[in-house]
Amino acid sequence: MKLYRWGAAIAFVMVFRFSPAASAQTKPPAEASKAATSFDPHDLSGVWFDDHPRPMTVMQRYWAYKFTEGEPPMTAWGQAQFDAAKPSFGPHAFPLAETNDPVYHTCTPLGFPRIFLYPLPFQIAQTPGEVILLFEYDSHRHQIYTDGRAHDTSLGPLWMGDSVGHWEGDTLVADTVNFNDKTWLDRTGHPHSVSLHVVERIRRVDHDHLVDDLTIEDPKAYTKPWTAHLPFILKSNWTIAEAFCEDEQSFEAIDDKAAAPAKK
């Protein structure tokens, strides 16, 4: 899949982008002392990348296109939306020329939480009042306000939702609401409505590892809340690069062909 190769190529390039003014983080700590490396659990900053084990087949890597291995508990409405989706990923994938995934023909934003499912890293930057996740893919931004503000009910529906968070001990609990309904929940066409409510419990479990446990709730699409677990590893000598959907040549080729059908 072109995206995989491309993502892998980007990952390969990034491995060699060393920061010359290296801090102690450039060399990963030795295996034996990994857990003992000191860190501030309230400091989530750094570049993070998916940390699932790599099984044998691409199809087994469900986390590259959906949040859980099994199916989420969909309502009838949710199931109907899912059945109508023609994704280009997953076990029932369609060719790119036939997909109705909004991202692939028109480069619409992925939105949240789908952005987590791209095999590209994100950087966390913290300020006194925010924890910001900067995703490499398509410049997406997940801004979690931690200064005590309430959700902003004056905002129209958003691609990324409106996120506020607070610390419970070592866990950042982020609460996101106010989504539009223009995105797929994942890359395989699972749906959501404007009633989507995502709670994340983000915790730096040790110096090099971060986990984000999501609870996904949407009474229109799902019969009950369900959870997903996303593990990440610190890539201390990576930076996030630029990766815009518009650069994906395969989509241009498909649409050019569609615009000028062959007369054979």
Add this chain to the structure above:
Amino acid sequence: MRNRPLGIFVAFVCSAALGFSSTVSSQSKPPSANAKSSAATSAPAWAYDLSGVWYDDHPRPNSVTERFWIYKFRPEEPPMTAWGQAKFDAAKSSFGSHPYPLKDTNDPVYNSCAPPGFPRVYLHPFPMQIVQTPSQVIILFEYDSMRHQIYTDGRPHDTALGPLWNGDSIGHWEGDTLVADTVNFNDKTWLDRMGHPHSDQLHVIERIRRVDHDHLAVDFTFEDAKAFTKPWTARLEFQMYPKWTVQEYFCEDQTTFQDMENNEVKPLK
């Protein structure tokens, strides 16, 4: 650009210079003014902290077309080469003194929601938020979620990267001025919203300085041997809005374009 009366947020932004997280290393702060200049007094701490939400601070003249800063970098025309002039003449912009209707424009942003790229994103009349980390100064633009990441940890330009919409930016402090240097652009963007061109040889230098606590100035030098006969400069000014946040603003939400294209955004050609 909505105003949020949040006192707590004000306090946090204004104390950012003092209340950095514990991971701030000595690299995040530029050399003190004493080290570089012969000035008797050193600059206040906030001079080295560009954090906050900033928005255009130009006077408001009577007519919209006089507000050059929302579609080009300065009132005067840049000194274009023949190649540059030809590109400019071919541009059908929806802004400026000779605008085309939206349905006739060939502006890549308005035809297909292509990223505006850098430095054009500075000209879209939306705020920007500056975040500083030990190794970067990051400018987060509200418009189309653009990101201008200026690495300040001493690294050189990354020659392994392919041409970029936003270029590859590195910076260093000269006293209380952050000097950012950006190269490695692709040629898929307009330099501004009027259709002034650039090639992949564009080289942009910004001198970013907090002129006082509430005001920021960016002095640009644009250099592009293919498009311009010589380097030229421009200046944009910004004011701090401590109660604002940058929000989400995606091109796809601009219903004018959707209506224009029959509710569908055309793919980029």
